[in-house]
Amino acid sequence: xxxxxxxxxxxxxxxxxxxxxxxxxxxxxxxxxxxxxxxxxxxxxxxxxxxxxxxxxxxxxxxxxxxxxxxxxxxxxxxxxxxxxxxxxxxxxxxxxxxxxxxxxxxxxxxxxxxxxxxxxxxxxxxxxxxxxxxxxxxxxxxxxxxxxxxxxxxxxxxxxxxxxxxxxxxxxxxxxxxxxxxxxxxxxxxxxxxxxxxxxxxxxxxxxxxxxxxxxxxxxxxxxxxxxxxxxxxxxxxxxxxxxxxxxxxxxxxxxxxxxxxxxxxxxxxxxxxxxxxxxxxxxxxxxxxxxxxxxxxxxxxxxxxx
Amino acid sequence: xxxxxxxxxxxxxxxxxxxxxxxxxxxxxxxxxxxxxxxxxxxxxxxxxxxxxxxxxxxxxxxxxxxxxxxxxxxxxxxxxxxxxxxxxxxxxxxxxxxxxxxxxxxxxxxxxxxxxxxxxxxxxxxxxxxxxxxxxxxxxxxxxxxxxxxxxxxxxxxxxxxxxxxxxxxxxxxxxxxxxxxxxxxxxxxxxxxxxxxxxxxxxxxxxxxxxxxxxxxxxxxxxxxxxxxxxxxxxxxxxxxxxxxxxxxxxxxxxxxxxxxxxxxxxxxxxxxxxxxxxxxxxxxxxxxxxxxxxxxxxxxxxxxxxxxxxxx
Numbered sequence: 311x312x313x314x315x316x317x318x319x320x321x322x323x324x325x326x327x328x329x330x331x332x333x334x335x336x337x338x339x340x341x342x343x344x345x346x347x348x349x350x351x352x353x354x355x356x357x358x359x360x361x362x363x364x365x366x367x368x369x370x371x372x373x374x375x376x377x378x379x380x381x382x383x384x385x386x387x388x389x390x391x392x393x394x395x396x397x398x399x400x401x402x403x404x405x406x407x408x409x410x411x412x413x414x415x416x417x418x419x420x421x422x423x424x425x426x427x428x429x430x431x432x433x434x435x436x437x438x439x440x441x442x443x444x445x446x447x448x449x450x451x452x453x454x455x456x457x458x459x460x461x462x463x464x465x466x467x468x469x470x471x472x473x474x475x476x477x478x479x480x481x482x483x484x485x486x487x488x489x490x491x492x493x494x495x496x497x498x499x500x501x502x503x504x505x506x507x508x509x510x511x512x513x514x515x516x517x518x519x520x521x522x523x524x525x526x527x528x529x530x531x532x533x534x535x536x537x538x539x540x541x542x543x544x545x546x547x548x549x550x551x552x553x554x555x556x557x558x559x560x561x562x563x564x565x566x567x568x569x570x571x572x573x574x575x576x577x578x579x580x581x582x583x584x585x586x587x588x589x590x591x592x593x594x595x596x597x598x599x600x601x602x603x604x605x606x607x608x609x610x611x612x613x614x615x616x617x618x
Numbered sequence: 619x620x621x622x623x624x625x626x627x628x629x630x631x632x633x634x635x636x637x638x639x640x641x642x643x644x645x646x647x648x649x650x651x652x653x654x655x656x657x658x659x660x661x662x663x664x665x666x667x668x669x670x671x672x673x674x675x676x677x678x679x680x681x682x683x684x685x686x687x688x689x690x691x692x693x694x695x696x697x698x699x700x701x702x703x704x705x706x707x708x709x710x711x712x713x714x715x716x717x718x719x720x721x722x723x724x725x726x727x728x729x730x731x732x733x734x735x736x737x738x739x740x741x742x743x744x745x746x747x748x749x750x751x752x753x754x755x756x757x758x759x760x761x762x763x764x765x766x767x768x769x770x771x772x773x774x775x776x777x778x779x780x781x782x783x784x785x786x787x788x789x790x791x792x793x794x795x796x797x798x799x800x801x802x803x804x805x806x807x808x809x810x811x812x813x814x815x816x817x818x819x820x821x822x823x824x825x826x827x828x829x830x831x832x833x834x835x836x837x838x839x840x841x842x843x844x845x846x847x848x849x850x851x852x853x854x855x856x857x858x859x860x861x862x863x864x865x866x867x868x869x870x871x872x873x874x875x876x877x878x879x880x881x882x883x884x885x886x887x888x889x890x891x892x893x894x895x896x897x898x899x900x901x902x903x904x905x906x907x908x909x910x911x912x913x914x915x916x917x918x919x920x921x922x923x924x925x926x927x928x929x930x931x932x933x
Contacts, residue, residue, distance in 0.1 A: 335658070335661055335662060335665060335666060336666075337666070338658055338659070338661075338662035338666060340655065340658070340659045340662065341655075379655055381658045381662070403772065404669075405669070406669075406773075406775060407669035407775050408771075408772055408773070408775060410928055415668055415669075416668070416669045417662035417663065417666035417667060417668050417669065418666055418667060418669050419665075419666050419667070420667075421669075421775055422669075424773055424774070426769075426772070426773025426774065427773070427774065428773075429767075429769035429770040429772070429773045429774065430770050430773075430774060432695045432696070432699055434698075434699035434702045434703070435695050435698060435699055435702075439691075439695060439698075442691060443688075443691050443692070443695055446685075446687050446688040446691045447688055447770075447774050447776070448774065449684075449685070449688075449776070451687065452687050455687075475702075
């Protein structure tokens with residue numbers, strides 16, 4: 311199966327293959343690679359300068375995502391886990407269309423909304439104006455803003471402080487506002503990057519409810535989080551990224567168990583000599599303990615014999 | 619060797635996904651993974667849209683138009699928060715130009731005396747200074763707009779042209795009080811209202827178009843080479859002197875040199891403004907020069923800016 315196929319051909323091929331595909335695909339990553347360049351903060355030697363053709367700053371290509379493939383379907387809540395620097399956030403950015411894939415492709419049913427509306431807000435302005443600004447930033451029209459406004463305020467629970475400047479809000483209040491704004495436009499595809507952990511318990515319950523509502527609306531939600539309990543509770547499926555590659559894709563219980571096992575793996579193993587030395591000590595300790603135990607038993611037996 | 623050692627070395631494929639059972643969401647008896655990926659890929663191409671593609675010029679304009687409310691909200695927000703922490707608040711939008719005029723008048727009208735050949739030097743100066751600053755501030759802030767909003771660019775998908783556009787709009791909004799001060803100065807120094815004063819509106823439009831176009835071009839350059847931020851102040855310092863902001867150019871330079879002045883868009887706009895406010899005259903050459911500069915800047919700026927769309931915010 312190679313070369314360019316027209317849509318008609320594609321339909322034919324799809325019809326031929328058994329069983330037919332479930333139509334509710336919402337987001338598909340096909341061998342997605344994301345590489346970006348960052349500038350290094352270091353001195354460049356003359357020799358290096360010449361060899362690089364006169365570029366003054368050293369840059370390095372970071373391969374953050376290396377060939378990830380998966381397909382998301384309507385009604386799934388997908389958790390994305392992995393160690394720091396494993397490419398979770400980069401993958402999310404690529405899924406939002408903010409970073410183009412250097413190789414492979416990501417397809418989506420609609421423009422995914424990443425829960426990063428905070429960047430559009432202006433700290434000096436009141437919460438009220440920022441709700442408007444945030445909704446407009448996510449592509450709502452003026453009428454939608456007026457329609458959604460009360461609901462956003464009510465859901466964020468900030469009725470009393472909506473006229474205060476945003477900079478006076480606590481981080482929890484801000485997180486609540488961001489979540490309320492981003493979910494009020496009922497995005498078909500919502501990408502959440504570590505946001506729910508900030509709110510209080512009450513808000514967490516309500517936000518999980520809202521995620522379920524989006525799920526019930528046949529949308530797909532992606533959640534990047536380090537709180538495995540939260541992933542376990544809310545997700546129907548988990549992707550585990552490790553060094554930019556997909557290490558596992560499956561049911562939460564199964565993948566999280568593997569992930570926990572991987573996190574607890576023995577690391578920083580001591581060199582062989584030390585290991586053997588420790589083993590010798592351990593054996594000696596065990597032997598001595600054994601000897602002491604035998605000795606105690608022998609003495610007790612003697613005592614009993616002397617009494618009886 | 620435990621399974622995680624192989625994972626740490628990056629051999630995921632050989633490992634079969636960390637030993638997890640793969641999700642078989644389709645047919646459990648599916649032959650192999652490659653065929654599955656192909657099927658999904660074709661289905662995706664047929665039913666879904668590819669992310670991170672580039673829009674055609676027409677679609678880009680449409681997308682930009684659909685975000686006009688967002689651009690206006692950013693601009694209004696910026697003007698609102700500018701003087702939020704001051705005691706006098708938005709009164710500064712009027713006080714600033716007034717104080718500025720006071721300083722320039724003191725230095726150039728009273729002390730140095732560059733008012734040769736000008737009847738109403740105060741109003742003459744006001745037109746020059748306000749119009750020049752509108753363009754200078756718009757272009758300089760517009761150039762920085764992509765760098766300043768990197769966080770926004772990295773978290774929300776929208777046509778990036780919204781950012782320079784909103785920045786110029788914000789400066790356009792703060793120009794309006796200055797325009798009111800300008801009218802006030804003209805009246806206070808004995809000018810009588812004239813029908814040509816109405817032409818301030820099209821002049822403002824022409825200047826705004828020019829500013830937006832130049833902001834687009836400078837924003838792209840500055841995003842790629844932030845060094846531009848250090849160059850622009852000097853460019854504007856030079857323009858300040860060769861645009862006749864402080865003196866009547868016709869009085870100081872030869873007619874041949876004046877032609878070059880007229881080709882300078884900022885000189886053209888300032889002189890047009892002086893003509894319609896002070897003399898009630900219209901100079902066709904200057905209108906033509908300003909107008910063509912505005913259209914050229916806008917068209918070039920739009921295409922130059924759009925061509926870099928994919929690379930913004932990744933410095």
